[in-house]
Amino acid sequence: MKLKILEKSTDRVKIQLDGISLSYANAIRRIAISEVPVMAIDEIVILENSSIIYDELLAHRLGLIPLKTDLSRYVLPEDCDCGNQLGCPKCRVLLVLDSGSNESSKEILSGELKSEDETTIPVSSNIPIVKVAPGQKVKLEAYARLGTGKEHAKWQAATVSILKSTKKEDADNEYTLEIESTGSLPAIEIFSKSIEILRNRLQEFTEKTRSLKK
Numbered sequence: 001m002k003l004k005i006l007e008k009s010t011d012r013v014k015i016q017l018d019g020i021s022l023s024y025a026n027a028i029r030r031i032a033i034s035e036v037p038v039m040a041i042d043e044i045v046i047l048e049n050s051s052i053i054y055d056e057l058l059a060h061r062l063g064l065i066p067l068k069t070d071l072s073r074y075v076l077p078e079d080c081d082c083g084n085q086l087g088c089p090k091c092r093v094l095l096v097l098d099s100g101s102n103e104s105s106k107e108i109l110s111g112e113l114k115s116e117d118e119t120t121i122p123v124s125s126n127i128p129i130v131k132v133a134p135g136q137k138v139k140l141e142a143y144a145r146l147g148t149g150k151e152h153a154k155w156q157a158a159t160v161s162i163l164k165s166t167k168k169e170d171a172d173n174e175y176t177l178e179i180e181s182t183g184s185l186p187a188i189e190i191f192s193k194s195i196e197i198l199r200n201r202l203q204e205f206t207e208k209t210r211s212l213k214k
Contacts, residue, residue, distance in 0.1 A: 005188075006176065013187040015177045016165070025175045029160045032194040034150040036157040037076055038184035039067040039093065039120055041142045048139040050100075051130045058130060062097075062142055063154045065110050066123045066182040069146070071193070073119065076146045093120040093144045097129075100137030107131045108138060120144060123183030158182060158190050 001024075007014035017025055044059045051058070075091055082088035095115045099108045111125025130138060149156035158181045165174035181187040 008188060010186050011181045011183055013179050013191060015179075015191060016174065017177055018174045020173055020175065022162075022164075022175065025162055025177060027198055028177060028191075028194050029162055031197050032158055032160045032179055032190050033156060035148050035197055036185070036190050036193045037069075037071065037146040037148050038155055038157045038182070039069040039074070039144045039146055040152075040154040041065065041067070041095065041144045042147065043143040045141040045143075046139075047141070048137055050136045051132050051138055052136075053130055058138070058140075061129055062113075063152075065113075065127050065129075066184050067120055067144055068123055069184045070119045071146075071185070071189075073117070074146055087143065087145060091145060093117045095120075095142040095144060096140070097142065098139045099132075100139075101132050101134055103134055105131060105133050113142070156182065157185055158187065 001020045002018040004016040004018070005013065006016055041062045044062060046055050046058070049055055049058060074093075077087060077091045080088065080091035082090060086092075093115060095113045097108070097113050099112045100106075108129045108131070109125060110122035110127035110129060112129075113122060115121050132138065147155035158179050160180075161178045163176040163178070165176060177191070179187045179190055181190055185193075
């Protein structure tokens with residue numbers, strides 16, 4: 001298999017895959033969408049919410065805010081050795097929101113979420129959360145953790161598409177993979193992580209097959 005990067009930016013990468021079957025290319029696509037872990041807010045403790053939206057809707061909005069993710073700093077909760085249902089600094093991050101308005105209406109934005117880890121912050125500071133009127137306030141603690149897209153869409157790292165090459169007559173095994181990140185991870189890291197996961201799966205499958213033969 002040969003790889004050629006056609007386009008590359010932080011949030012988008014376009015890669016030509018030559019000498020590969022469609023099933024293998026599609027496996028990379030599916031893993032990139034559903035199995036590459038990223039951070040997202042999963043649990044919320046609301047201390048005060050006098051805004052016009054319900055607590056459940058507020059929690060839903062916070063969960064869908066993409067968070068920058070450093071996979072070298074955290075592990076999935078199920079892989080953590082803390083054994084604590086509430087998590088620990090190795091598998092969760094605390095973000096605090098304490099905002100309101102006294103004199104005029106105000107739109108609370110994602111930039112007002114204060115994280116205990118400066119690497120785990122919203123990908124943009126301008127994502128609207130809720131609009132509050134004078135005298136209204138939102139105060140809460142939000143806990144983020146790693147998860148995957150197959151668990152919930154809020155942990156989906158990217159959108160991925162596959163195009164078959166039509167430029168050459170012998171391009172039966174040539175495809176173009178396009179990855180567009182949500183911003184949580186660089187697009188090229190999503191591709192690399194997808195290859196790593198697929199390689200580990202194939203290795204595990206091979207080892208189990210050998211053990212069956214024995």
